[in-house]
Amino acid sequence: MKKIAKRLQGLHSKIEKGKIYDLDSATTLIKTLASAKFDETVEIAIRLGVDPRHADQMIRGAVVLPYGTGKKIRVAVFAKDIKADEAKNAGADIVGDEDLVTSIKNGELNFDMVIATPDMMAMVGKVGKILGPKGLMPNPKTGTVTMDVATAVNNAKSGQINFRVDKKGNIHAPLGKASFESDKIKANLIELIKSINKLKPASTKGKYIRRTSISLTMSPSLEIDSQELVDIK
Structure with missing residues (x-):
């Protein structure tokens, strides 16, 4: 002391x-x-x-x-089809839909930010009680609910x-x-x-x-x- x-x-x-x-x-x-x-x-x-x-x-x-921020940011993206491909190509660490919901319910939160396309928000809502208290719930006001997932991922990785x-x-x-x-x-x-x-x-x-x-x-x-x-x- x-x-x-x-x-x-x-x-x-x-x-x-x-x-x-x-x-x-x-x-x-x-x-x-x-x-x-x-x-x-x-x-x-x-x-x-x-x-x-x-x-x-x-x-x-x-x-x-x-x-x-000087910190490496791990990004998870809720997306499917072509948007999932865009997220992966932009450098997202985790990309998924139902499988991502399951992993989050199992306590696997290996990410610092969550991004989602608007059509996936109903699915994200299934784990809202887990993501919300941790400040990880996607929100349009922070640019984390968007169809432009590539830009969102790049922003996150660049220090958003x-x-x-x-x-x-x-x-x-x-x-x-x-x-x-x-x-x-x-x-x-x-x-x-x-x-x-x-x-x-x-x-x-x-x-x-x-x-x-x-x-x-x-x-x-x-x-x-x-x-x-x-x-x-």
């Missing part, structure tokens, strides 16, 4: 207490907080001024990060992330790895913020992005100037 305390104490000493960092400073400093024996994930937490209880304020979407506001108005998402150069972390962050800003509901009152912080898997967080993020278009 003493080693953990000393490690955290050392990390906290690099952060100015109460300071709100600009984007450049935050994405540069965050790299210096890497202390684990593995390549930690850079994570962002955003508090939005929305009320998710209202359907028009349920912020949900997807974005392809320009430099990816899906984001959704939780019950308290927060969005959590990965921005890459600690080993990424700071300008790449910044570029990924800006691309995510652009997507979130585009989804701002007309009914929102007050400040849209209220508080934002970034951290590593095992580090303290840095607060970023939210006004700077609101201005990103």
